[in-house]
Amino acid sequence: MIATMRAKLNLSRSSYVLLALGLVGVVLAIARFAVGLGPTTNLSDHYPWGLWIGLDVFLIPAAGAAFTVSAISHFFGREDYHKILRPAVLAGLLGYVSVAIILIMDLGRWHQFYSILIPENINLHSFLEEVALSVTLYTVILLLEIAPTLLEKTELDVPLNLIRRMTILIAAVGILISTVHQSSLGSMFIILRQRLHPLWWTPILPALFFIQALFGGLATAAVVVHLVRRHVKAPPDEGLSVRMGRLIRVLLVLYTILKVGDIAIAGELPLAFSEGQYSLLLWAELILGLAVPLAILFSRRGRSRSGVFWSSVWVIFGLFFNRLTVAWIGLEAPAWATYVPHWMEVLSSIGIIAGAVFVYIVVARLFELFPQEHQAHA
Amino acid sequence: MSLNRRQFIKLAGAGLGGLALSGVGVHASGGSSSDNAVAMLYDATMCIGCRACQNACKDWNGNPPETGPDGLYDEPRDLSADCWTLIQLYQDGDTHSFVKHQCMHCLDPACASACPVHALEKTPEGPVTYDPKRCIGCRYCMVACPFGVPRFEWDETIPQVAKCTFCADRLAVGDGPACAEACPTGALIWGTRGQLLAEAQQRLAQNPGRYEGLYGDDEAGGTSVLYLSHVPFDKLGLPDLGSESVPALSNTLAPILLPSIFLGGLAILASAHYLTGSQGKDKEE
Numbered sequence: 091m092i093a094t095m096r097a098k099l100n101l102s103r104s105s106y107v108l109l110a111l112g113l114v115g116v117v118l119a120i121a122r123f124a125v126g127l128g129p130t131t132n133l134s135d136h137y138p139w140g141l142w143i144g145l146d147v148f149l150i151p152a153a154g155a156a157f158t159v160s161a162i163s164h165f166f167g168r169e170d171y172h173k174i175l176r177p178a179v180l181a182g183l184l185g186y187v188s189v190a191i192i193l194i195m196d197l198g199r200w201h202q203f204y205s206i207l208i209p210e211n212i213n214l215h216s217f218l219e220e221v222a223l224s225v226t227l228y229t230v231i232l233l234l235e236i237a238p239t240l241l242e243k244t245e246l247d248v249p250l251n252l253i254r255r256m257t258i259l260i261a262a263v264g265i266l267i268s269t270v271h272q273s274s275l276g277s278m279f280i281i282l283r284q285r286l287h288p289l290w291w292t293p294i295l296p297a298l299f300f301i302q303a304l305f306g307g308l309a310t311a312a313v314v315v316h317l318v319r320r321h322v323k324a325p326p327d328e329g330l331s332v333r334m335g336r337l338i339r340v341l342l343v344l345y346t347i348l349k350v351g352d353i354a355i356a357g358e359l360p361l362a363f364s365e366g367q368y369s370l371l372l373w374a375e376l377i378l379g380l381a382v383p384l385a386i387l388f389s390r391r392g393r394s395r396s397g398v399f400w401s402s403v404w405v406i407f408g409l410f411f412n413r414l415t416v417a418w419i420g421l422e423a424p425a426w427a428t429y430v431p432h433w434m435e436v437l438s439s440i441g442i443i444a445g446a447v448f449v450y451i452v453v454a455r456l457f458e459l460f461p462q463e464h465q466a467h468a
Numbered sequence: 469m470s471l472n473r474r475q476f477i478k479l480a481g482a483g484l485g486g487l488a489l490s491g492v493g494v495h496a497s498g499g500s501s502s503d504n505a506v507a508m509l510y511d512a513t514m515c516i517g518c519r520a521c522q523n524a525c526k527d528w529n530g531n532p533p534e535t536g537p538d539g540l541y542d543e544p545r546d547l548s549a550d551c552w553t554l555i556q557l558y559q560d561g562d563t564h565s566f567v568k569h570q571c572m573h574c575l576d577p578a579c580a581s582a583c584p585v586h587a588l589e590k591t592p593e594g595p596v597t598y599d600p601k602r603c604i605g606c607r608y609c610m611v612a613c614p615f616g617v618p619r620f621e622w623d624e625t626i627p628q629v630a631k632c633t634f635c636a637d638r639l640a641v642g643d644g645p646a647c648a649e650a651c652p653t654g655a656l657i658w659g660t661r662g663q664l665l666a667e668a669q670q671r672l673a674q675n676p677g678r679y680e681g682l683y684g685d686d687e688a689g690g691t692s693v694l695y696l697s698h699v700p701f702d703k704l705g706l707p708d709l710g711s712e713s714v715p716a717l718s719n720t721l722a723p724i725l726l727p728s729i730f731l732g733g734l735a736i737l738a739s740a741h742y743l744t745g746s747q748g749k750d751k752e753e
Contacts, residue, residue, distance in 0.1 A: 167744025198605025219584030
């Protein structure tokens with residue numbers, strides 16, 4: 091049986107590299123829990139938040155692949171998106187699991203994480219509490235959403251049928267929780283007005299964060315589906331890719347208007363040129379994350395699968411820049427304080443994400459991510 | 469520190485004058501609840517930089533001296549998990565001033581609003597207290613504090629957030645904060661916030677040319693540590709924060725935003741579901 095599984099897995103050399111990196115991540119996580127944050131990170135009193143929090147704040151909208159595709163296919167009557175629901179939900183689940191692992195590594199008093207669940211502790215004014223509760227609850231929702239994929243060949247008919255009957259309800263709860271926490275993730279930074287650079291601080295952060303989760307989630311779905319189809323040798327769906335590209339394009343235009351308009355209305359346009367590294371960071375996310383993908387999507391190439399794939403890659407890149415700036419680099423510290431992530435922070439982050447990609451590949455090999463097409467073939 | 473003797477005598481004299489004032493009574497009358505809560509008043513023109521407050525703080529709270537690699541102790545340069553209050557000297561040409569840093573015990577603290585689990589709380593008595601049994605170590609408080617006060621025990625495997633407690637444990641048994649009780653010049657006094665505001669206003673009225681102004685009466689919505697200084701406050705590391713409390717906007721948005729986004733999302737989903745007629749179609753999956 092192991093032999094047939096191995097034959098079915100047929101892992102490539104690059105998969106083993108991912109596995110090795112994932113194991114390094116596990117070792118570093120154990121080291122961090124054993125000796126604390128001091129020796130394993132370069133965080134300090136003036137840089138209490140760094141790479142790990144930045145990555146979490148980036149991975150949450152990227153993992154929005156699940157709720158965006160789920161909303162479009164379940165509630166907006168787009169049957170064509172149904173075909174990519176499974177790969178999108180799996181990407182979302184592994185994204186949120188990565189977020190949870192990195193978050194718990196970052197928590198100084200991780201052994202009391204349950205504290206966020208105790209009713210008398212809950213601070214309704216804290217947007218972080220809302221995000222923490224939502225991430226926990228939504229991870230459970232994603233597990234329920236992926237359960238049919240993992241269990242359909244088993245004998246567990248009773249729980250499976252129950253989950254199947256509740257599909258639409260589970261999807262609705264997942265979408266609502268996502269809508270709330272994706273925007274709350276932005277609201278978290280409203281209280282940091284004194285700390286966050288004015289080019290990024292704005293009262294409309296919740297709206298900006300939510301729209302980013304929509305196009306960031308769709309871009310992740312486009313990239314993941316493109317790669318998985320190639321990996322499991324499923325036939326590409328040119329039409330769906332192009333329709334996703336058009337949707338991403340609309341959302342990018344909306345976001346660009348809000349982002350640039352907000353800076354202009356706040357009278358902060360001169361800061362785009364006068365703030366040294368902060369100005370550069372702004373231009374990096376405006377050009378790489380918005381102008382380049384929009385240029386591709388408005389060109390002829392944007393009406394092809396590879397055009398949508400590459401513009402999505404740029405979108406994710408820009409999102410990465412933006413979120414790391416909001417959660418880490420843009421939080422001002424005294425001029426004499428410095429923070430460059432410790433190699434263990436960097437390597438553990440790479441390890442955890444590599445591990446998640448490895449698990450994705452294994453699941454994609456062992457389970458049916460494109461069931462409808464498979465039925466059509468059979 | 470290049471204080472010449474004349475400046476020293478002048479400061480010491482001011483200090484002695486202040487000593488007479490430091491026996492402010494503890495009776496308060498009327499006013500808002502914050503008027504009756506405890507507060508401290510630090511008059512930078514009376515501080516001689518002796519650091520008795522700093523050492524009394526270390527003693528009472530059991531915080532070890534931050535020795536260097538050679539085991540020798542020197543003055544810390546910054547607040548830390550072992551240094552909850554710090555005297556610093558500001559000097560620019562002929563102008564100089566000491567300044568005392570510690571938690572400001574804001575009337576509407578950003579740390580307590582940010583904290584997901586109520587580990588940090590503003591008590592009615594005045595202090596902003598910390599409960600490690602609730603804390604998850606997320607450090608949102610450290611990022612949210614506009615004064616950059618909360619510190620973290622980075623060297624501990626299971627660290628705590630560390631900051632001035634306003635000696636809430638001493639207040640509970642009727643004593644004053646260790647730092648204020650140790651101050652030999654009366655530069656640092658404690659009492660109810662109402663009394664100390666009145667005292668500060670009186671000093672401003674009696675010596676109009678002496679002070680730059682009063683800090684903390686309405687800065688960031690008001691703080692429990694009040695400052696009088698002859699040097700602009702931003703030079704002393706006390707930023708111009710306006711009179712609105714730091715968490716005001718966030719506190720206003722939280723109860724509105726969460727339910728309205730949830731209900732809005734629900735309405736959009738329900739109407740999309742109805743309009744596209746996709747009810748029931750998903751059940752096969």
